[in-house]
Amino acid sequence: MEQTFAIIKPDAVSSGHTGAILQRIEEAGFRVAAMRMVRMTKAEAEGFYAVHRERPFFDSLTTFMSSGPAVVLALEAPGAIAGWRALMGATDPARAEEGTLRRRYGSSIEHNATHGSDAPETAAFELGYFFRGLELVR
Numbered sequence: 001m002e003q004t005f006a007i008i009k010p011d012a013v014s015s016g017h018t019g020a021i022l023q024r025i026e027e028a029g030f031r032v033a034a035m036r037m038v039r040m041t042k043a044e045a046e047g048f049y050a051v052h053r054e055r056p057f058f059d060s061l062t063t064f065m066s067s068g069p070a071v072v073l074a075l076e077a078p079g080a081i082a083g084w085r086a087l088m089g090a091t092d093p094a095r096a097e098e099g100t101l102r103r104r105y106g107s108s109i110e111h112n113a114t115h116g117s118d119a120p121e122t123a124a125f126e127l128g129y130f131f132r133g134l135e136l137v138r
Contacts, residue, residue, distance in 0.1 A: 001080075002079060003123060004081045005073070005116065006117075008073070009112070009113055009114060010065065010070050012114065021101055021114065025075065030077045031075070031076045037070070042062055048129055049062055084116045085116050085118065089101060093108065093112050
């Protein structure tokens with residue numbers, strides 16, 4: 001069993017797509033090990049996305065991610081990281097495959113409805129950023 005980290009981003013939450021995305025997550029065979037709604041401050045978003053600090057999109061990304069509520073999740077499944085990334089689809093919704101979450105609910109590269117860890121090390125950092133060990137239901 002592998003764990004990964006996921007976010008239902010502020011654009012999807014404000015558009016009322018949280019329930020539909022959660023349903024797709026469960027239908028795809030993921031177990032939700034932890035979940036909560038958060039409203040990141042700009043500083044929290046900057047800490048979470050620190051790896052992108054030198055990128056030109058850093059300020060707009062962290063402003064967006066702190067613009068409203070988001071749902072953070074710990075997901076569990078065999079091959080969870082790759083499986084979640086496949087369900088999300090390409091970063092750019094216009095290039096994402098039909099049937100993926102970003103194709104269905106995203107509107108731009110930045111407002112693309114979901115986030116997911118890209119590697120085990122990233123998942124460990126991201127899970128730890130939002131969840132204490134006791135919050136993860138085994």
